Each structure stands twice: as structure tokens, then as C-alpha cells.
Amino acid sequence: MRYFISLSLTLAILWLGLSGVYKPLLFILGGLSIALVVWLTERMEVLGAEHDPGLWSWRLPVYWAWLLWQVVLANLMVARAVLSRKPVTPSLFRVPARQHTLVGRVTYGNSITLTPGTVTTCLRNGDDEIEVHALLPEAADDLHSGAMARKVDWLEGRQR
Amino acid sequence: MAESLVDIISMLLLLGGGLFAVIGGIGLLRFPDVYTRLHAGSITDTLAPLLIVSGLVLQSGFSLLTFKLLLILLFLLFTTPTASHATARAAMIAGIKPVGGEKTGDKGASSSNT
Numbered sequence: 001m002r003y004f005i006s007l008s009l010t011l012a013i014l015w016l017g018l019s020g021v022y023k024p025l026l027f028i029l030g031g032l033s034i035a036l037v038v039w040l041t042e043r044m045e046v047l048g049a050e051h052d053p054g055l056w057s058w059r060l061p062v063y064w065a066w067l068l069w070q071v072v073l074a075n076l077m078v079a080r081a082v083l084s085r086k087p088v089t090p091s092l093f094r095v096p097a098r099q100h101t102l103v104g105r106v107t108y109g110n111s112i113t114l115t116p117g118t119v120t121t122c123l124r125n126g127d128d129e130i131e132v133h134a135l136l137p138e139a140a141d142d143l144h145s146g147a148m149a150r151k152v153d154w155l156e157g158r159q160r
Numbered sequence: 161m162a163e164s165l166v167d168i169i170s171m172l173l174l175l176g177g178g179l180f181a182v183i184g185g186i187g188l189l190r191f192p193d194v195y196t197r198l199h200a201g202s203i204t205d206t207l208a209p210l211l212i213v214s215g216l217v218l219q220s221g222f223s224l225l226t227f228k229l230l231l232i233l234l235f236l237l238f239t240t241p242t243a244s245h246a247t248a249r250a251a252m253i254a255g256i257k258p259v260g261g262e263k264t265g266d267k268g269a270s271s272s273n274t
Binding site: 014018020109110116118121122 | 180183184186187190191192195196198199200202203205206207210224227228231237238240241242244245248249252258259
């Protein structure tokens with residue numbers, strides 16, 4: 001029941017934010033579409049703990065801010081590599097991923113990919129490692145230092 | 161005065177975004193293989209839209225438009241890693257070997273998971 005409420009609320013905010021025209025007809029249409037989507041997710045049985053849009057904690061914005069900063073730093077690094085004349089030295093390696101939840105691991109993998117200079121090439125269920133392709137040795141060192149993994153652990157913290 | 165200051169900042173952000181998009185494009189042409197080009201492409205995917213959307217937010221002022229622009233950014237930042245990963249994974253499965261040395265030397269393990 002909690003899922004239904006949180007999903008409906010999220011969808012309602014999305015609708016109101018995107019529409020901008022507040023007339024009765026549009027409210028009715030919006031309500032109908034939300035009901036349809038909620039009904040569909042119920043039928044598809046995708047609404048569970050992993051897909052709960054109400055699973056937001058205060059840690060998420062903090063993590064996003066940190067990640068955005070990392071992304072900016074990594075961008076500058078890669079941009080410098082693009083513009084310098086030295087050939088790049090890419091590498092393929094594995095880093096441990098010991099987050100308890102699947103969502104935590106996927107978050108870690110996606111964060112690695114989002115940061116330029118590193119791409120997750122393989123993340124398997126039941127594997128405690130992520131396979132990563134890195135463009136620069138510096139980017140690889142950053143990952144080996146485990147700063148991002150610790151940050152994801154922290155993000156996971158309260159969500160059990 | 162304040163207006164023009166906002167205009168100048170947003171102009172700089174937009175120009176910066178465009179510049180990084182071009183740098184990403186140069187990298188795309190310069191780098192040797194699929195995987196390294198993917199890294200260059202991710203500049204165009206992350207920092208360029210970040211700067212461009214920030215510039216546009218400054219232009220739009222605080223309104224419903226801001227919300228929409230930020231949503232675009234959010235969806236972009238959520239979907240591009242998925243696309244990059246899918247490309248890298250597909251290249252792996254197709255058996256394309258990345259250029260450059262392996263750091264840990266477990267190539268056997270990584271190429272057998274197709």
C-alpha cells in the first residue's frame with residue numbers, strides 16, 4: 001500500500017510539474033493516467049522494494065552532489081587527455097563491490113559509468129566484483145582507492 | 161546590472177557546455193578503440209549538458225521551466241550510463257579486445273562470461 005501511495009505521489013508531482021496548465025479537464029486526464037500507470041505496474045508486478053519511489057532518504061541529494069562534483073573533476077581529467085598529444089593508456093581491471101543490496105551495487109556500477117574515464121563493463125549478480133574499463137591510470141587509481149565504494153556504502157546505510 | 165551579470169554567467173556556462181561537447185567530439189575521433197571512445201563520448205553526455213542546462217536555468221529564471229530543465233538533466237544522467245554500459249557490454253560480447261595492457265591479467269575470466 002505504501003508503494004502505491006508513494007508511486008502515485010511521485011507521478012502526480014511529475015504530471016503537475018510537466019503540465020503547467022491547471023484546468024479541470026487536465027486534472028482528470030492526469031488522474032486517469034496515474035491510475036492507469038499504477039494499475040499497470042501492479043499487473044506487471046514490478047512494484048516492490050527495489051522500485052519503490054518512496055525509498056528516498058536525505059542521503060541521496062548529498063550523494064548526488066558529491067557524485068556531480070566527481071563527474072566534473074573526471075571530465076576535466078578526460079578533457080585534458082583528449083587535448084594532450086600523449087597516447088592514452090587504457091586498462092581493464094576488477095574492483096570489489098561489496099554493497100549488501102542489488103540497488104546499491106547497481107548504483108555503484110552506474111556511478112562508475114557516469115564518471116567519464118571509467119565504464120562498468122560487467123556486473124553480475126552474485127559476483128562481488130565489478131569489471132571496469134578505465135581510460136587513464138589516474139581514473140583507475142581513484143577507483144582502487146575505494147572512495148566511491150565507501151560513499152555508496154554510506155548511501156546504502158540506512159536503507160538496510 | 162544584475163540582469164546582465166546573470167546573462168554573462170549563463171552565456172559562459174552555455175559556451176563552456178558547447179566547448180566540452182566539441183572536446184568530446186574530438187576525443188571520439190582521436191581515441192583508438194570502442195572503449196576509449198566511449199570515455200570521450202561521456203564528456204558530451206555529462207559535463208556538456210550539465211553546463212548547458214545550468215546556463216538555460218539561469219536564462220529561464222525560477223519557474224516551472226526550471227523544474228522541466230532539471231528533469232531533463234536528471235533523466236539524461238540516469239540513462240546515459242545505461243547506454244554506455246550497454247555499448248561496452250555489447251562490444252565485450254562481440255569479442256572486441258580493448259587496446260592497452262591488462263592490469264590484473266585475468267583476461268580469461270573476463271572473456272569467458274559471454
